[in-house]
Amino acid sequence: MNTDKRYMAIWFRHLLTDRLVRREPELGNIPFVLAAPERGRVMIKAANPHARSIGIDLGMVVADCRAIYPNLEVRNYEPEEAEILLTGFAEWCIRYTPVTAIDLPDGLIIDISGCTHLWGGERAYLKEIVMKLRNHGYDVRAAIADTVGSAWAVSRFGQISPIIKHAEQSIMLALLPPTALRLESNVLERMEKLGFQQIKDFMDMPRSVLRRRFGKMLLQRLDQALGIENETVQPIKIAPVYQERLPSLEPIKNLKGIEIALHRLLETLCLRFLKEGKGLKKGLFICHRIDGNVQHIEIGTNRASRNATHLFKLFELDICNIEPDLGIELFVLEAPVVEDLSTAQEAIWKTSGGKDDRELAELLDRITSKVGMDAIHRYLPDEHHWPERSIKLATTLGEEPSTAWRKDISRPLHLLPRPEAIEVMVQLPDYPPIQFSYKGELHKVKKADGPERIEREWWLENGGHRDYYCLESEKGARYWIFREGHYESGLAKWYLHGFFA
Amino acid sequence: MESAAIKKDIIQQLQKEIISMQGHKAMVAGNRFESGLGVIENSFPNSVFPTGAVHEFLSDVQENAVASNAFISALLGRLAQENGTCLWIGNKRTIFPPALKLFGLQPNKIVFIDLKKEKDVLWAVEEALKCASLSAVVGELSNLTFMESRRLQLAVEESHVTGFIHRYNPKNIENLACVSRWKIKTLPSIQVKGLPGVNRPCWNVELLKVRNGTPGSWQVEWSNTCLKQVVAKPTMLPKIKILKAV
Numbered sequence: 020m021n022t023d024k025r026y027m028a029i030w031f032r033h034l035l036t037d038r039l040v041r042r043e044p045e046l047g048n049i050p051f052v053l054a055a056p057e058r059g060r061v062m063i064k065a066a067n068p069h070a071r072s073i074g075i076d077l078g079m080v081v082a083d084c085r086a087i088y089p090n091l092e093v094r095n096y097e098p099e100e101a102e103i104l105l106t107g108f109a110e111w112c113i114r115y116t117p118v119t120a121i122d123l124p125d126g127l128i129i130d131i132s133g134c135t136h137l138w139g140g141e142r143a144y145l146k147e148i149v150m151k152l153r154n155h156g157y158d159v160r161a162a163i164a165d166t167v168g169s170a171w172a173v174s175r176f177g178q179i180s181p182i183i184k185h186a187e188q189s190i191m192l193a194l195l196p197p198t199a200l201r202l203e204s205n206v207l208e209r210m211e212k213l214g215f216q217q218i219k220d221f222m223d224m225p226r227s228v229l230r231r232r233f234g235k236m237l238l239q240r241l242d243q244a245l246g247i248e249n250e251t252v253q254p255i256k257i258a259p260v261y262q263e264r265l266p267s268l269e270p271i272k273n274l275k276g277i278e279i280a281l282h283r284l285l286e287t288l289c290l291r292f293l294k295e296g297k298g299l300k301k302g303l304f305i306c307h308r309i310d311g312n313v314q315h316i317e318i319g320t321n322r323a324s325r326n327a328t329h330l331f332k333l334f335e336l337d338i339c340n341i342e343p344d345l346g347i348e349l350f351v352l353e354a355p356v357v358e359d360l361s362t363a364q365e366a367i368w369k370t371s372g373g374k375d376d377r378e379l380a381e382l383l384d385r386i387t388s389k390v391g392m393d394a395i396h397r398y399l400p401d402e403h404h405w406p407e408r409s410i411k412l413a414t415t416l417g418e419e420p421s422t423a424w425r426k427d428i429s430r431p432l433h434l435l436p437r438p439e440a441i442e443v444m445v446q447l448p449d450y451p452p453i454q455f456s457y458k459g460e461l462h463k464v465k466k467a468d469g470p471e472r473i474e475r476e477w478w479l480e481n482g483g484h485r486d487y488y489c490l491e492s493e494k495g496a497r498y499w500i501f502r503e504g505h506y507e508s509g510l511a512k513w514y515l516h517g518f519f520a
Numbered sequence: 521m522e523s524a525a526i527k528k529d530i531i532q533q534l535q536k537e538i539i540s541m542q543g544h545k546a547m548v549a550g551n552r553f554e555s556g557l558g559v560i561e562n563s564f565p566n567s568v569f570p571t572g573a574v575h576e577f578l579s580d581v582q583e584n585a586v587a588s589n590a591f592i593s594a595l596l597g598r599l600a601q602e603n604g605t606c607l608w609i610g611n612k613r614t615i616f617p618p619a620l621k622l623f624g625l626q627p628n629k630i631v632f633i634d635l636k637k638e639k640d641v642l643w644a645v646e647e648a649l650k651c652a653s654l655s656a657v658v659g660e661l662s663n664l665t666f667m668e669s670r671r672l673q674l675a676v677e678e679s680h681v682t683g684f685i686h687r688y689n690p691k692n693i694e695n696l697a698c699v700s701r702w703k704i705k706t707l708p709s710i711q712v713k714g715l716p717g718v719n720r721p722c723w724n725v726e727l728l729k730v731r732n733g734t735p736g737s738w739q740v741e742w743s744n745t746c747l748k749q750v751v752a753k754p755t756m757l758p759k760i761k762i763l764k765a766v
C-alpha cells in the first residue's frame with residue numbers, strides 16, 4: 020500500500036454545456052441539450068442544469084424530450100470535444116502539479132502528492148483550483164483522497180467533506196452508493212435488485228462470494244478505491260517548448276548586435292535539435308525592447324532544417340524590419356513548429372550555399388514532399404565487379420565519387436532489373452551464341468564480343484560466375500547476354516541482362 | 521543590284537528577329553553550344569542546336585529506345601560540362617549509370633527521379649524545367665498532348681533549361697509544341713579491319729520535324745566524344761516548293 024500518495028479528482032458536472040454557455044451566454048437561461056445520432060435515433064449526450072431540472076437527461080431520445088418540452092434547444096454533439104477540453108484543462112493544471120491526467124468523459128485526476136504545501140495546505144489548494152474553474156464558468160466539484168478510486172467517488176457522490184484524510188477512505192466509501200465504484204451497468208443493476216444501497220452493505224462480504232456473484236471487476240475496483248491495489252493514471256504529456264533566450268546587459272541598438280544575437284541563439288537551438296533529432300519548420304525571433312515593445316520576425320521552411328546558416332539566411336531577409344529604437348534587452352528564439360529530422364534526411368540538403376544549389380535543393384524538396392524521399396537517386400561508382408553492385412547510392416547532392424568511373428569496360432546503357440531467360444543456339448564450349456530468341460522473337464547474331472567472366476563475390480553471396488557476351492543482331496541491335504554455369508556440369512542457363520546503344 | 525543585296529540583308533535580319541522571338545536565344549559568337557552533332561547541326565536555324573527548348577524523341581522497341589537514350593546522354597554530356605546537374609525523370613528506369621561515361625556524361629552529375637505514376641512524371645518534368653539552375657532535364661513519358669507540351673515549352677522559355685522528352689511506345693502521335701522531333705534506330709556497327717566483334721555504336725538518326733529548320737536523316741557512328749557521319753551523302757528531305765499558279 021502506497022502511503023504517501025494523494026490524488027485529487029475534479030469533476031466537471033456539465034462540461035460541454037458549460038462550454039457552450041461560455042460562448043453564448045443566452046443559452047444559460049434556457050434548457051438545452053447536445054445530441055448526436057446513434058443507431059438511427061438522435062440521442063442526448065449532454066444536458067444543462069435547466070434541462071436536467073425538467074427531467075431531460077443523458078441517454079434519452081430527443082423526440083421524446085421534445086414531447087416534454089417542445090421548445091428544447093438542441094445542438095450538435097462533437098465526440099472529440101470533451102477530450103480536447105479536458106486536455107486543455109489538464110495542461111492548465113500543470114501549474115499546480117506536474118502529473119495530470121484526463122479521466123473521460125468529464126473529469127481530471129491529478130496527482131498532488133507533495134504539491135499542496137506550496138499553497139498552504141490541501142484545503143487552500145482545492146479551494147483555489149475549484150474557484151478558478153468556477154470563475155471560468157465551469158461547474159466543478161473536487162475531492163482529495165489517498166487513492167484515485169476514492170477521490171473519484173467522493174468528488175461525484177461525497178456529501179460531507181471533499182478532503183478525505185489519510186487512511187480514512189474506507190469509512191468514507193462505506194457511505195457511498197455502489198455507483199461510486201465505477202462499476203459496469205449490469206453489475207449495478209444486479210446490486211440494485213439485491214438491495215445494496217451503500218458500499219458498506221457488501222464491503223465486508225467474503226471475497227469469493229463477491230467474485231462469484233459480480234465478477235472480478237468489483238473486487239478490483241473495491242481494492243483500488245481502498246488502496247489495497249495500486250491504481251495509476253496516465254499523465255498527459257505537454258509538448259516541449261523549443262525556446263532559447265539571450266538577455267543582454269546593455270540594450271542593443273545596431274544591426275550587427277542583433278545579428279550576433281540571432282547567430283548565437285540559432286547555434287544553441289540547432290545543437291538542441293541535433294541532440295533530439297528534430298528540425299525547425301517555423302521559427303520566431305522575438306526582440307523585447309527596453310520600452311516594453313516587442314518586435315518579431317517569422318520564418319517558415321518547406322522541409323525541417325537544423326542548419327544554422329540556412330536558417331539565418333531566411334531570417335536575414337526580414338531582419339531589417341526590426342526597429343530597435345532605444346535598444347533591445349532580451350532576444351528570444353522560438354520554434355513553434357518542429358519536426359523529426361534524421362541525419363540522413365538532413366545531409367542530402369547540405370548545400371555549399373551557392374544560389375544554384377539552393378534552387379536545386381528547393382526543387383528536390385518540392386518533389387520529395389509530393390512523392391517521397393525514395394524517388395531521388397544519385398549514383399557513385401562502387402568498387403565491385405558484379406554489375407548490379409558496381410554502383411552505389413549517393414547520400415548527398417554534393418558527394419563526389421571516391422573512385423573514378425571505369426571507362427575501360429563496356430557496359431550496356433540499359434540494364435534490366437532482373438536478367439531474363441532466353442533460348443540460344445550456341446556452339447560449345449564457350450563460343451558466343453549464333454542466335455537467340457527473346458520474348459518470342461528470334462535474333463540472328465552477326466557480331467559478338469566476349470566472353471567476359473565476372474565472378475561472383477563469394478564473400479557477399481553464393482552462386483556461380485557469369486560469362487558475359489556482347490552480341491549484335493542483324494538489325495544492329497546490341498545486347499548484353501550472359502551464361503550462368505557450364506555445359507559440362509549440365510547447368511548452363513542463358514540470360515539477357517541489358518541493351519547496348 | 522545593291523538594293524537586292526540590302527533587301528536580302530533586311531530579310532535575313534527580320535528572319536533572325538522572328539526566330540529569336542519564337543524562343544531561340546540568339547547565339548552570341550563565342551558562346552555557341554558545341555553539341556558534337558556534326559553535320560546534323562546544319563538542320564537547325566543558325567546552325568546551332570537549340571538549347572533552352574524542349575526536344576521530343578520517339579522510340580518503339582527497347583533496342584531503339586537505348587539508342588535514343590544514348591543520343592540524349594551525349595547531348596547531356598555537352599550541356600552539363602563542369603558543374604552542371606541534370607535531372608532524369610522517369611517511371612520505369614533501366615538506365616545503367618556506369619555506361620553513361622561512354623557518352624561523355626559523368627554519371628554522378630545526374631539525379632535520377634524514379635516515380636511510380638506517369639502523371640507524376642509529367643508534373644516533375646514541368647517543375648524541373650522551371651528550375652533555372654539545371655543544365656538539362658530528361659523526361660521519360662509515353663504520352664504527351666499538345667497542351668502539355670506547350671506548358672513545358674513555356675516553362676523553358678523562362679528558365680532556359682534544355683528539355684528532352686523521350687516517348688517510348690506512344691499511343692498517339694500528334695503535333696506537339698516541341699522544337700524538334702527525333703527518331704533514332706540502331707544500325708549494324710561498321711567493321712574495322714583488325715578489330716573483330718562489335719564495334720562502335722551506329723545509329724540511324726531521323727530528324728522528323730524541326731522548327732524553322734530542315735528535317736533530314738543521317739547515319740552516324742558514335743566515337744567517344746562526338747558523332748561522326750558514316751554515309752557520304754546525308755539524305756535531307758527536299759524543301760517543299762510552292763508552285764506558282766500559272
